[in-house]
Amino acid sequence: MKPGRKIEEKIFRGLMIFSTYFILAILAIIIYTIFHKGMKSLTWAMLTQIPKGGYYYGKEGGILNAILGSLYLAIGATCLAFLIGLPVALYMNVFLVRHKKVVAFIRFLLDLVWGIPSIVYGAFGFSMMIFFGLQTSLLAGILTVTMFIIPIMIRSMDEILRTVPTGLMEASYSLGSNKSETAFRIFTRQASSGIITAILLSFGRAIGDAASVLFTAGYTDNLPNSLLEPVATLPLSIFFQLSSPVPAVQDRAYASALVLTVIILVVSLFSRGLGKRYHNTKINF
Amino acid sequence: MIVSLMIVSLLPFFLFLGLYLKSFLLLHDYHLGNLLFSKEWKPGIGKFGFYPFIVGSIWVTLLAMLISAPICLLSAIHVTQFTKKHVLRIMHPAIDILAGIPSVVYGLWGILVIVPFISRYLGPFFGVQTMGYSILAAAFVLAIMIIPFILNILIEIFRTIPIALKESSLALGATEWQTVKHVLVKKALPGIIAAFGFGLARAFGETMAVLMVVGNVVKLPHSVFDPGYTLPALIANNYGEMLSIPKYDSALMFAALVLLGVSLFFNLIMHFFIIRFNKY
Known part of the structure; x- marks a missing residue:
């Protein structure tokens, strides 16, 4: 040689080893920075109070409005996306199982939609809002975020549902159940771990995205009371606090970022844990 | 079920139609080439030149890819070919977490770490006076944001390559790096291109993180240390005032339409690469 x-x-x-550790190191630095900066200014009052007068100039208050708003928005959008997404994923894998080309085309379409940037959804949602004469509101935010997470939801469920063995479907048919029963009783149970992962993944996306709610959900210092009122969200709250010239308010932005990151981390951990747990209910062939 | 399926399948067409109808007002009055290549952006007097934004977007995206692509490729090869299973077991959650961190948090991290780093060390090192809020800062942050995305696809692709291929190359006396260079990468090439393409499309549309560190100055950038402006940032920054100036909302919707077009175009092409990879 x-x-x-x-x-x-x-x-x-050497370069390969360097790249791998570089990625891990960057992750460690990001987590460290967020925790280090956020812990300093994170107080109990921040989590349990809404912004009082002059909050954005460094006065008393908290970000409860944004935390609750984000949760409402993300939960609402995830539920809606699940209600629309589950039938689609089941339909693709039970009813269309003989039409491979149609399913391939739908998958292709969904992948295309997945790639569209969230700001485009935001802009589209906004133009729809004006078209229907709606104000910025929780409802408009939920609808926009739903559009944005539906492809994620369907494709992740689809990836699990397509692994359900045909034998299981045939066994169900031979026992006399029809297609809907097979889909909703058998397939959902067999794929339950994957479905939960899909839901949590979509939830994480929904709560972290700022660009799509920027136009549609608005921003307010009050707690959300109805679907038709504007609502504050965590990412936007971080963004607004960070653009304040007052250092104390910027510190609060770091704390808010910590809250958001912790929520995301918890969701991610849950999805791993639950995924493992529900693995046991699966029938193995 | 069929109704849900219909709704979902028609979504991209609705998106396109809605944005097109909205930007029709602008397209009706101005020439398309004029909009895309004029440098003047003065909405107050009706001048809409998207050229600075498009150039800014392209700079940021390409630079981010330049940083991200080699790191992802090398790391994917390392993780799938040269290490034991437990490294992959660490990498998977790490990728998940990196992918889950919201873009606002990336932007905040960029402001805290990358921007000072550029203004204090990197700028003076190259003899440039810079605020730190620059094309380069945005590219750095963006590069990190798309790492999990590209790496995930690459790992999947390298895993599907049959191990016999690698073994026969090694058996013929090739070293491990030669095997990687001449066998694995060549075999996976369409897949690698597709992964980079998806990453590119993702980077092009990223909004908040870029918006926070790019500087937002409407000017053609001359070096990577100059501040710039990107198309998504343009839309996000101006939503408040767009109803007060005539045709402004139409112009922003046109920007969204351009983004949609670019994203669909890239994803479409990359899907054909993926199909080619699977055929081999």
Whole structure:
């Protein structure tokens, strides 16, 4: 072997190891920065109070409005997306199982939609709102975010449902159940762990996205009372507090970012844990 | 079920139609080439030139890909070919978490870490006076944001390559790096291109994180240390005032339409690469 090759081999092996650890290190730095900066200014009052007068100039108050608003918005959108998404995913995998080309086309379409940036959904949602004469509101926010997470929801459920063995479907038919029963009773149970993962994944996306709610959900210092009122969201609250010139308010932005990151981390952990737990209810072939 | 399916399938067409109808007002009055290549952006007197934004977007996206692509490729090869299973077991949650962190948090991290780093160390090192809020800062943040996305696809792709292929190359006396270079990468090439393409489309549309660190100055950037402006940032920044100036909302919807078009175009092409990869 020529010596040059040996050196090339060494260099590239080194670069590969470097890249892998670089990615892990970046993650560690991000988590460290968020926790380090956020812990300092995170107080109990911040989590349990709504912004009082002059909050954005450094006065008393908290971000309860944004926390609750984000939760309402994300839960609402996730429920809606689930209600629309589950039938679609089941339909693709039970009813259309013989039409491979149609299913492939739907998957392709969903993947295309998945790639559309969330700001485009925001702009579209906004133009629809004006068209129907709606104000910025929780409802408009939920509808926009639903559009944005539906492809994520369906494709993740679909990936699990397509692994359900055909034998199970045939066994169900041979026992006399029809297609809907097979879909809703058998397939959902067999894929329950994947469905839960899909829901939590979509929830994480919904709560973290700012660009799509920027136009549609609005912003308010009050707690959300009805579907037709504007609602504050955590990402936007971070964004607004950060653009304040007062250092104390910027510190609160760091704390808010910590809250949001913790929510995301908890959701991510839950989805791993639940996924493992429901694995046991599966029938193995 | 069929109703839900219909709603979902028609969504992209509705998106396109809605945005097109909204931007029709602008397209009716101005020439398309004029809109895309004029440098003047003065909505107050009816001048809508998207060129600075498009150039800004392209700079930021390409630079981010330049940083992100080699790291992802090398790391994916390392994780799938040269390490034991437990490294992959650490990498998967790490990728999940990186992918889950919201873009606002990335933006905040960019302001806290990347921007000072550029203004204090990197700028002076190259002899440039800079605020730190620049194309380069946006590209850095963006590069990190798309890492989990690209890496995930790449790992999947390298895993589907049969191990016999690698083994026969090694058996013929090739070193491991030669095997990677001449066998694995060549085999996975359509898949690798597709992964980069998806990442590119994702980077092009990213809004909040870029908006927070790019500087938002409507000017053609001359170096990577200059502040810039991107198309998504343009839409997000001006939603408040767009109803007060005539045709402004139409112009912003046109920007959204351009974004939609670019994203659909890239994803469409990359799907054909994925199909080609699967055929081999």
